[in-house]
Amino acid sequence: xxxxxxxxxxxxxxxxxxxxxxxxxxxxxxxxxxxxxxxxxxxxxxxxxxxxxxxxxxxxxxxxxxxxxxxxxxxxxxxxxxxxxxxxxxxxxxxxxxxxxxxxxxxxxxxxxxxxxxxxxxxxxxxxxxxxxxxxxxxxxxxxxxxxxxxxxxxxxxxxxxxxxxx
Ligand code: DQA
Numbered sequence: 001x002x003x004x005x006x007x008x009x010x011x012x013x014x015x016x017x018x019x020x021x022x023x024x025x026x027x028x029x030x031x032x033x034x035x036x037x038x039x040x041x042x043x044x045x046x047x048x049x050x051x052x053x054x055x056x057x058x059x060x061x062x063x064x065x066x067x068x069x070x071x072x073x074x075x076x077x078x079x080x081x082x083x084x085x086x087x088x089x090x091x092x093x094x095x096x097x098x099x100x101x102x103x104x105x106x107x108x109x110x111x112x113x114x115x116x117x118x119x120x121x122x123x124x125x126x127x128x129x130x131x132x133x134x135x136x137x138x139x140x141x142x143x144x145x146x147x148x149x150x151x152x153x154x155x156x157x158x159x160x161x162x163x164x165x166x167x
Pocket of ligand 1: 010011012074075076077078079099100101102103104111
């Protein structure tokens with residue numbers, strides 16, 4: 001079973017009441033239950049967490065190396081400031097998808113730069129809560145395809161070993 005850690009950054013605990021014209025009216029709890037429902041459908045184990053603290057997010061990214069196959073993260077304001085979260089994602093090397101509820105490229109100039117996108121396999125921005133569901137499907141497909149590739153090459157290697165050839 002694939003395992004994915006979903007991380008929500010600062011102020012996302014206020015979703016539902018926080019600037020609804022930008023971030024929508026769904027609470028974080030409602031978004032998390034939609035993610036959980038889709039995860040059950042896809043047979044993926046998800047672990048969902050929110051923190052207002054950069055250090056805690058860094059720790060959760062680091063810990064994911066042990067138990068998870070990939071990460072979905074909305075780093076919120078840390079997207080635009082956090083080299084520490086970027087470095088943690090690069091260090092663990094897990095496939096990561098970055099999500100933003102709002103379209104950060106239609107907003108203030110300072111939101112146009114993401115420190116996270118350079119270490120992510122993809123970014124979804126501007127599709128509201130649906131962005132998390134697309135990220136979950138996308139990461140699931142990405143991980144399933146890479147597992148498939150790994151088992152195909154492992155099978156080929158064992159066939160070569162049985163035949164005593166190297167290529
Ligand atoms: C956000 C966009 C960020 O610029 C902002 O700081 C957030 C939320 C989004 O989901 O649209 O807190 O990541």
